[in-house]
Amino acid sequence: xxxxxxxxxxxxxxxxxxxxxxxxxxxxxxxxxxxxxxxxxxxxxxxxxxxxxxxxxxxxxxxxxxxxxxxxxxxxxxxxxxxxxxxxxxxxxxxxxxxxxxxxxxxxxxxxxxxxxxxxxxxxxxxxxxxxxxx
Numbered sequence: 527x528x529x530x531x532x533x534x535x536x537x538x539x540x541x542x543x544x545x546x547x548x549x550x551x552x553x554x555x556x557x558x559x560x561x562x563x564x565x566x567x568x569x570x571x572x573x574x575x576x577x578x579x580x581x582x583x584x585x586x587x588x589x590x591x592x593x594x595x596x597x598x599x600x601x602x603x604x605x606x607x608x609x610x611x612x613x614x615x616x617x618x619x620x621x622x623x624x625x626x627x628x629x630x631x632x633x634x635x636x637x638x639x640x641x642x643x644x645x646x647x648x649x650x651x652x653x654x655x656x657x658x659x660x661x
Contacts, residue, residue, distance in 0.1 A: 531632050532591040535582045538643075541623060542579035543596045546572055548616065551603040559606070570656030571613075578643050585639055610654055617651035 553568035583593045604612045624644035628637060650656065 531636055532586055532589060534627060534630055534632065535586050536594055539579055539582045539593065539596060541620065542575055542582060544601060545575040545616065545620065546579060547601040549575060551601055552609055555603055567655055571650060574646055574650065574656040578646065581639055585636060613654055614651060617647060620647040621651050
């Protein structure tokens with residue numbers, strides 16, 4: 527079971543990596559436009575997604591696995607007027623993915639982690655704002 531759980535978490539890590547790159551790119555562009563409020567909002571989302579990635583990585587290590595090297599793939603940043611719609615669709619995809627993971631045969635600690643991330647992703651989907659993950 528451990529190997530299957532690690533594979534699931536690796537998929538989650540890849541998804542979270544994509545989200546971190548997406549929000550980081552948006553935050554940089556907002557900052558370059560001088561939109562400090564939006565940059566802060568996007569940086570908060572970026573921080574949560576980075577936290578998800580870190581928690582999944584740590585769990586793989588706890589299970590005795592070795593996290594895979596995540597490839598850097600540039601993410602296309604949508605224009606300012608379209609980012610919210612695109613981000614909401616992406617977040618809804620994350621909600622669906624983590625909700626489905628709760629039905630996977632995983633250990634209780636991993637299930638609790640998936641639930642915590644799912645709760646955070648639900649907030650992201652509703653509010654498109656971050657800082658929902660506990661330390």
